[in-house]
Amino acid sequence: MTLAARGLRYGFRDRIVGDGVDITLTPGEIACVLGPNGSGKTTLLRTLLGLLPPLGGEVTLDGKPLARWPVRERATRLAYVPQASESYFDFTLRETVEMGRTAHRGVFASASARDRQQAASALERVGLAALAERPIHRVSGGERQLALIARALATGAPHLLMDEPAASLDFGNQALILEELAQLRGSGSAVLFSTHHPDHALRIADRAILIKAGRVMAAGAAAQVLNSENLSALYGRPIDVATVTSPDGTPRRVCVPLGAGSR
Amino acid sequence: MIVARQRFPLWLALSCAGLLLLVAWSFSVGRFPVAMGDVWRALWSALTGGESGLAANVQAVVTQVRAPRVAGAIAVGAALAAAGASYQGLFKNPLVSPDILGVTAGCALGAGIAILMSLPIGAIQAFAFIGGLIAVGLVIAVSTWVGGRDPLLTLVLTGVVVGSLFGAGIALVKYVADPYNQLPAITFWLLGSFTGALPRDLPVTLMPIAAGLVPLALLRGRIDVLSLSEDEARSLGVNVKAVRLTVIACATLITASAVALAGTIGWVGLVIPHAARLLVGAPFARVLPLSLVLGAAFMLAVDTACRTAFGTEVPPGVATAFIGTPVFIALLAISFRRAG
Numbered sequence: 061m062t063l064a065a066r067g068l069r070y071g072f073r074d075r076i077v078g079d080g081v082d083i084t085l086t087p088g089e090i091a092c093v094l095g096p097n098g099s100g101k102t103t104l105l106r107t108l109l110g111l112l113p114p115l116g117g118e119v120t121l122d123g124k125p126l127a128r129w130p131v132r133e134r135a136t137r138l139a140y141v142p143q144a145s146e147s148y149f150d151f152t153l154r155e156t157v158e159m160g161r162t163a164h165r166g167v168f169a170s171a172s173a174r175d176r177q178q179a180a181s182a183l184e185r186v187g188l189a190a191l192a193e194r195p196i197h198r199v200s201g202g203e204r205q206l207a208l209i210a211r212a213l214a215t216g217a218p219h220l221l222m223d224e225p226a227a228s229l230d231f232g233n234q235a236l237i238l239e240e241l242a243q244l245r246g247s248g249s250a251v252l253f254s255t256h257h258p259d260h261a262l263r264i265a266d267r268a269i270l271i272k273a274g275r276v277m278a279a280g281a282a283a284q285v286l287n288s289e290n291l292s293a294l295y296g297r298p299i300d301v302a303t304v305t306s307p308d309g310t311p312r313r314v315c316v317p318l319g320a321g322s323r
Numbered sequence: 324m325i326v327a328r329q330r331f332p333l334w335l336a337l338s339c340a341g342l343l344l345l346v347a348w349s350f351s352v353g354r355f356p357v358a359m360g361d362v363w364r365a366l367w368s369a370l371t372g373g374e375s376g377l378a379a380n381v382q383a384v385v386t387q388v389r390a391p392r393v394a395g396a397i398a399v400g401a402a403l404a405a406a407g408a409s410y411q412g413l414f415k416n417p418l419v420s421p422d423i424l425g426v427t428a429g430c431a432l433g434a435g436i437a438i439l440m441s442l443p444i445g446a447i448q449a450f451a452f453i454g455g456l457i458a459v460g461l462v463i464a465v466s467t468w469v470g471g472r473d474p475l476l477t478l479v480l481t482g483v484v485v486g487s488l489f490g491a492g493i494a495l496v497k498y499v500a501d502p503y504n505q506l507p508a509i510t511f512w513l514l515g516s517f518t519g520a521l522p523r524d525l526p527v528t529l530m531p532i533a534a535g536l537v538p539l540a541l542l543r544g545r546i547d548v549l550s551l552s553e554d555e556a557r558s559l560g561v562n563v564k565a566v567r568l569t570v571i572a573c574a575t576l577i578t579a580s581a582v583a584l585a586g587t588i589g590w591v592g593l594v595i596p597h598a599a600r601l602l603v604g605a606p607f608a609r610v611l612p613l614s615l616v617l618g619a620a621f622m623l624a625v626d627t628a629c630r631t632a633f634g635t636e637v638p639p640g641v642a643t644a645f646i647g648t649p650v651f652i653a654l655l656a657i658s659f660r661r662a663g
Contacts, residue, residue: 072472111554135560142555148415149550149605152326159548163560168541170608193326195604215559 061122062086063108063138063219063250069116070100070107071274076115077103078274085219085250090241092265092282093254096295099271101254102143105223108252109140135163139212141222145204150195153207157183160214182213186240202233209240220244222253226260238264258315262286262301270294283313291315327604334602335613342397342620349393349627355384366390387522393623394525395517395584396639400591400622402532402581404614406574407592408599409539412550412607413570414475417600421578421592424482424571428489429458430582431513435496438508445524447512448583452531454489455579461485463571474553474567515586515640517626528584535576536615538569543608546570550605588640590647591618597654601661 063085071077077100085091093101106112108119110126119126121137129137139160147156160182161175171179183189186206191199196207205225212220225241226234234257242264244251255261261268265282272294278285291299298318303311350362357365361377365385368375375382406421414423422428433454437447466474466481493513500506539546545566548556556563578592599613622639625646629637 106554109554109558111557131557131562132560135558138558140555140558142552145551145555147551148417149412149600151547151605152328155547155604155606159551159559162544162548165544167545170544193328 061137061218063119063121065108065114065117065119067117068104068107068114068119070103070112071115072103072112076274078271079116081117081269081271081276082279083108083252083269085252087218087250088245088248089266090245090251090253090264091267091269092261093252093269093271094256094258094261094286094294095254095271097256100274101271102223104271105140105221105252105254109138109221110134111140132163135217136215137217138219138221139215139217141205141208141212141220141225143223143225143227145196145208147196150197152193152195153183153188153199153203153210154179154192156196156207157210157214160211163215178216179210179214182210183207185213185243186210200233202229202236205229205233205237206240209237213244218248219250220252222251224254224256226255226257234260258286258291258299258301262313262315286313286315327602328609331603331609331613335616338613338616338620342616342623345620345623345627346393346397349396349623350385350389352627352631353384353389354631355380357381357385357389361385391522391525392517392626395528396623396626397619398525398529398532399517399581399585399588400595400618400620401615402535402577402618403588403592403622404595404599404618405536405539405611406578406581408596408607408610408614409546409570409574410592411596412546412610413567413574414479415550415552417597418593420589421574422486422587422589423479424462424575425458425486425489426455426575426578427582427587427589428486428493430455430579431587432489432492432496433457434512434583434586435493435500435509438505438512439496439500441505444521448524448528451583452579455582456575458485458489459571459575459579463568511638512586513640514638515588515643516636516638517585518636524584528580531576531580535573535580538573540611542566542569543606543611546607547605586640588622588643590643590651591622594647594651594654595621597651597658601654601658 065081065083068081069076069079095101107114121129158171158175158179161171161178165172165175183192186209188203188206188210196204226237238260241251261282268282268285269279270277270290277294278290288299288301300316300318301313302316303313305311347359351357351359361381362385364375365377365382369386403421410421410423411417411419430451434447434451437450462481462485466477469477471477497506497509500509545561548559548561549566553563595618596610596614599610599617603609603613625642626639629639629642
């Protein structure tokens, strides 16, 4: 059960956004896509999800091109966590997460007992069981993001693709989401997430893909790829990757921008 | 805390009970008051074919005059509210009304042309119905041809354009109409009324409404997902294009039937689903049934008030606007304060 892209060219009918991307998502691994604003991370994710047709190369799921998968079958294998959900109506968290079971039931069917139970256990996993009946507009940004992750979990899909899951969250909530992703890896999911924070990649990613101006600048094991040289080139600013030691003695790598005004 | 889901059976039962009371009230009041017991006896004899023992004129008022009018108001109110709820989910916007895709303008032009040709009432209704379908069909065709990355935005904009084109058509029809008979008839039709509801027309109106409601009720789960972003809906396994087209087709069928029967009656389709959502939460599986009952009750109350409260009949289309505006502002204030 793998999602793979080979020689992928992605974008829109009238505009190529990126080219030459190779990615393989492996169960139990977290891959991370980094790139400056406008480098096409979201477009890449949408192409990998089958929401946009590839302009060249191919995306395959279990060796079969994504476009040949029926929509519902695909939805039970690839789950999407958007940057922010555009919910215009006040569904409760429980109702939101139950929508993750859509592909598991007939077009005309209601949520089955199993659907409800799966949704409840997904909410439980992200620690939101107590807020299940709360309308989604009345929870914090972090809780909302966790609910979207729970919705992706409820699909039962082995691949989770997340578009900047920690964007617009405060520091504590960012850490919360990262811990959640690490747990997903532990349970055997394949996770791909895009981010603007190299620190997030340094903290949990196994592999990293650096995309600049529509080209893969570097890709490989996160520990190797995420170095000062690559990150400085990626963002066009001097950036240092330093090693700090936590009180318990664990070394951690962190990313620090250098340059004028820094102390 | 009692959650919205648990409140649903209570609100549905309450609004059904309210509707039944309204039906009884509506049958008995009017220029020719009929006692509740006589209403019951007249309806029972009409249903069973037995002898009611009532005077012929009482029997006629109940079964020939009030029954079609009550049924018409219920059908139109329920239909407009259901169509409004569907369109609001589809366009991800609680401020959308059933005429967003130009169906009302299309119906009005169809009716105007039929009146201009001095056709009988049945033909006016048929023309209105077909006009509404043509308008929305045109909107779908044009927006498909135009394309664009945001299909919903294209649909709404095309709806506005086609709506105003048909509006110009109505203006032209009015301009060339005979000012003594046809022009007043057109104006009166545009105001909306249930006086045109005849016993033999009702099944013809009810059938397309029912035909449109069935797929909407069946697709309730998909309609919820459709109210998320298109990417989310597709990645959750919904065939967005197919569901969207089905919902538009059904809601249009429903709205066109309602407008063909009663003329242009605004606000019901906007206000009622909003109220239903405030009471029982967002899921379409709850909003649709409650909207049907609340819409029917609201329309029946308004129409009954329109024919009894004043010396002369007030067009219900005018009354819904007068009542709908303050009610809607109140609902907005409640929901914004809740959210804030």
